[in-house]
Amino acid sequence: MRRRFRLASLVLMMTVAASLAAARAEEPWKVGEPIVAYWAGPGFPGGGPLDDAAADRIAAGGWNLAWCSSVEELDVAHRHGLRGLLSDPVIVPASLEDDGRREALAALIERVREHPAMYAYHLVDEPSAGAFPALGKLVAFLRERDPAHLAYINLLPTYADNEQLGVEGPIVQAYEEHLRRFVEVVRPAMLSYDHYQFRRGDDAPDYFLNLALVRKQALESDLPFLNIVQASSWVPGTAASPSSPRVPGPEEMRFLVYTTLAYGAQGISYYVYQYPKHDGGMIDPDGQPSPRYRAVETLNREFVAIARELQPLRSLAVYHAGMTPPGAVPLPAEEPFRLDPPIAPEEFKPGDRARGILIGLFGPAGEGASHAMVVNLDYKADRTTTLVAPAPLEVYDAITGQWTPAQASRVELHLPGGGGKLVRLAPPTAAR
Structure with missing residues (x-):
């Protein structure tokens, strides 16, 4: 009798847990813990696997969102208290135009939608406005099947030209139109963009302009936003010119974190964590933490703490x-x-x-x-x-x-x- 009772209790507990997980999977996505992420690193395509050693270092540095390219990497993220940003070749608009790929996408969503580390699907980086209608359909497809997780798209900066943006007009007018169309057509749950201003000769002038325009659109649309900031140089020293990107130092990382907070962002991400043909980043060529890592392991925690205080406001x-x-x-x-x-x-x-x-x-x-x-x-x-x-x-x-x-x-x-x-x-x- 006791054994049957224990078995029945276990079955009931498992049923309740499954029901709670399913209920959470039906709730609309919310930021939750303010986002600290990276671009190009473990789990990122071409950046090496997200294994336990990489995840341990990412978590120790105060990051809370890691790239994942499989369910197994989501498992790794979960073991280290990280949320997963899932990348997969099937998470693209073209999958909706082919029955086989559409079924594969639906099957992927079904596999991951209740995973405890699942946080977001990565769709595309820096799309032109011409891609917005197809992306809007993909976002709607994902949201219908998994409303609890973010469909993540990162946008271009203000220094993109009109052809890249897919709009016409002078810089402010064109960028505002790009943002407006993105919100209207794609209907995202969050705005994200990148802007890299530290050059070898000086600082580019539009960092605050970009922050201001994204903040304005975020407020008008009642959306949170995330700022991807510069943590590296992607131009080798021998090929560099005064306008080439420089490797920021710890004090510049502090500037990026605190200005991002002052403009109201709920997320920050760094380009790059560690990636081939990039100088700087968070991990040195010898595999050891860089000066930027040492700076942001404190700054990341400060960002989360302050953004959490500001989140209800x-x-x-x-x-x-x-x-x-x-x-x-x-x-x-x-x-x-x-x-x-x-x-x-x-x-x-x-x-x-x-x-x-x-x-x-x-x-x-x-x-x-x-x-x-x-x-x-x-x-x-x-x-x-x-x-x-x-x-x-x-x-x-x-x-x-x-x-x-x-x-x-x-x-x-x-x-x-x-x-x-x-x-x-x-x-x-x-x-x-």
Whole structure:
């Protein structure tokens, strides 16, 4: 009798677990834990397998989304607490035009839709607007069969030309039209794009313009967005020119992480993790962690901690104090969150390294700002600034996850080069 009871209990538990997994698979996709990913590395086509050693190093570095090319690699990701971004040759629009490939795609979805590590399907990188209708059909096909997982598409940057974008017009008009068509035709669950601005001779000027345009579309469409940032050079030293990409240092990685947060992103990804014919990245040629890995193993955790705090809020405004590169909005004199002393305006010239202070404001939808992400834009020098707010403030420690009262409506912030601090108006209970 006891054995039959235990067996019946086990069967019931398995049935309940299966029912819960099936129920989760029917829920619409949500970001969940803010995304920290990489482009080109283990599990990526041509980047080597995602095995236990690679997954262990990825997880230790604070990444939480890994490329997978099979169910077996999803198993590896799950063992190391990682989510899987699944790549497979059948996850393409052409599969819907062939009965055999369509069945193979449906079978793949059925195999992975309830896998505990499954997070997203990778569809394509940097499509032209002409590909949007076919991609929209594929996204709809995936969503109908597996609404709980993201259909992931990465978009071109602002420096793509009109032919690449598949639209006409000057840069801002063309890029806005590209984004608008993507949202309208493809109906994605998230926006993602890449922009690489660090050149050997200087910094390209449109990094903040790209951030601003994607943020604007994300807010208008009520979508989260992800920023793929530069962590390598893909031009060998002997072939390099002043306009060739350079290998960013740790301070530049900090700048990329904190500016991405200030503009309201819920995800960041790095190009590259480790890939042939690329200098830099996260792993050196000898197989050891690079200076960028050592920098982001802390920054990745800070990104997740801060983005988690901001996730329930809405990005309300982003202001630049000091230099205003393309896409930047100067900090208004009447803004309740202000700097004391104020920072004098500084002329921006193409090729300039960013300088000044960036303030991203966040708050509950339909209400005023309650949180401010304050960033030192000069990634070469530390800076101290004082933020003044309309009520007492608290400062967030992204390492401990603790809020500390500032005891006043002003707080002095010591910011490393490219780094930032999240502050908020003290909740009413804390203020008392």
